[in-house]
Amino acid sequence: MLGVVVLRPVGAAGLLPGMWVRRALPWRPSSGQPGFLGTRARRTASRLPGPVSGPGPPLSGPRVVDLRSDTVTRPSQEMRLAMAGAEVGDDDYGEDPTVNVMCHCHRRGAQVLLGEKSHIHVFEHGGVAQVAGIHSELLQDLPNGTFCLDELECKIQQAHKSQYHPRPELICLENTHCSAGGRVLPLKYLQEVHQLAQQYGLRIHIDGARVLNAAVALGIPATHISQHCDSISLCLSKGVGAPAGALLAGSKELISEAWRVRKLLGGGMRQAGVLAAAGLVGLSHMEETLQRDHSNARCFAQGACAFGSSLCSINPATVETNIVMVTALTPRLTPARLCELMEAVSEEEIAVTGQAISVRLFPWGKNCLRAVWHCDVSPHDTQLAVNKLRFVLDKCEQ
Numbered sequence: 001m002l003g004v005v006v007l008r009p010v011g012a013a014g015l016l017p018g019m020w021v022r023r024a025l026p027w028r029p030s031s032g033q034p035g036f037l038g039t040r041a042r043r044t045a046s047r048l049p050g051p052v053s054g055p056g057p058p059l060s061g062p063r064v065v066d067l068r069s070d071t072v073t074r075p076s077q078e079m080r081l082a083m084a085g086a087e088v089g090d091d092d093y094g095e096d097p098t099v100n101v102m103c104h105c106h107r108r109g110a111q112v113l114l115g116e117k118s119h120i121h122v123f124e125h126g127g128v129a130q131v132a133g134i135h136s137e138l139l140q141d142l143p144n145g146t147f148c149l150d151e152l153e154c155k156i157q158q159a160h161k162s163q164y165h166p167r168p169e170l171i172c173l174e175n176t177h178c179s180a181g182g183r184v185l186p187l188k189y190l191q192e193v194h195q196l197a198q199q200y201g202l203r204i205h206i207d208g209a210r211v212l213n214a215a216v217a218l219g220i221p222a223t224h225i226s227q228h229c230d231s232i233s234l235c236l237s238k239g240v241g242a243p244a245g246a247l248l249a250g251s252k253e254l255i256s257e258a259w260r261v262r263k264l265l266g267g268g269m270r271q272a273g274v275l276a277a278a279g280l281v282g283l284s285h286m287e288e289t290l291q292r293d294h295s296n297a298r299c300f301a302q303g304a305c306a307f308g309s310s311l312c313s314i315n316p317a318t319v320e321t322n323i324v325m326v327t328a329l330t331p332r333l334t335p336a337r338l339c340e341l342m343e344a345v346s347e348e349e350i351a352v353t354g355q356a357i358s359v360r361l362f363p364w365g366k367n368c369l370r371a372v373w374h375c376d377v378s379p380h381d382t383q384l385a386v387n388k389l390r391f392v393l394d395k396c397e398q
């Protein structure tokens with residue numbers, strides 16, 4: 001595997017509502033309504049650093065704990081300085097020193113085997129089909145993010161050398177698996193998929209947007225994971241905490257092809273070193289940051305599980321990295337409603353707890369919501385989020 005970096009702008013998934021609102025509005029808790037900030041105030045609150053509240057009512061607005069995604073981080077001072085001072089060149093000519101440079105299906109109608117809940121399949125506008133003309137054969141994602149290997153082999157076998165089926169050429173895995181709640185794909189499983197791919201002449205791509213979380217959780221270098229695939233991508237804008245960018249690693253030939261395809265898609269970048277500089281700073285702290293994120297996620301899961309609520313549940317045993325999935329157990333409290341209540345700050349909350357905490361979460365499907373830890377969430381914020389959940393659930397159970 002040759003280390004090659006292709007930087008690209010962060011995708012639409014990173015641009016969440018409210019991120020563009022900058023105008024500061026005076027904050028006040030909502031009165032009358034059972035505790036909601038108006039949309040504008042809510043958005044503005046998300047931009048306010050806000051002090052960590054001690055006892056007594058907060059003076060300058062709620063403390064916002066943003067757990068919607070690990071893409072919401074703001075670049076650290078160190079990153080901003082590195083970006084300002086980055087040595088740059090024209091990356092389109094391969095001349096950007098900070099980028100430090102570091103495509104599989106060639107035929108239209110080729111087939112890629114991937115998970116029905118994978119990010120590539122669900123969240124990218126079917127780009128595989130729209131842009132590349134590739135047919136997707138979907139596999140069931142098991143709760144731990146893996147495929148059933150028998151199902152995988154069966155699907156490959158039925159199309160292998162068939163005159164009627166699309167030609168299977170690629171298997172895509174996601175590690176960590178986001179929809180499964182940041183689960184880490186076991187190394188033995190990667191080995192087995194790799195063997196299967198070799199047996200039938202297929203290649204493997206790992207969507208490793210959060211592969212560094214997987215490596216840190218397993219306590220191994222990321223190369224122990226990437227050795228089982230032909231290409232792997234990872235996001236700098238997630239756990240690494242950079243504002244934009246992604247890396248793609250593969251053979252020299254693959255990267256040269258990826259470079260050509262990136263150009264075809266209009267993704268060529270010029271002085272990309274400004275972005276690479278932030279990524280390099282994030283990568284230099286990566287292990288410590290991700291370990292802390294994982295530990296915070298575990299603490300939240302354990303803290304919340306201890307309530308024994310009948311309204312929602314969390315299984316701490318499935319929290320392997322920085323993502324916690326909360327399952328709503330009753331239609332009385334839907335994921336969307338729980339998200340609203342966690343984000344809203346009421347006068348009652350301030351009176352009862354002496355704090356104003358706005359926790360932002362992301363509804364994830366019909367029965368679930370997602371909380372994601374990142375470098376802007378401290379252990380103290382995590383405890384505040386646990387407290388807020390307790391307050392909200394107690395209120396709902398009254």
Ligand SMILES: Cc1ncc(COP(=O)(O)O)c(C=O)c1O
Pocket residue numbers: 009010011012013014119120174178207209210235237245246
């Ligand atoms: C598993 C997974 N893969 C890929 C991506 C795409 O990353 P980007 O938005 O940086 O293009 C995401 C983003 O949320 C993701 O969660």
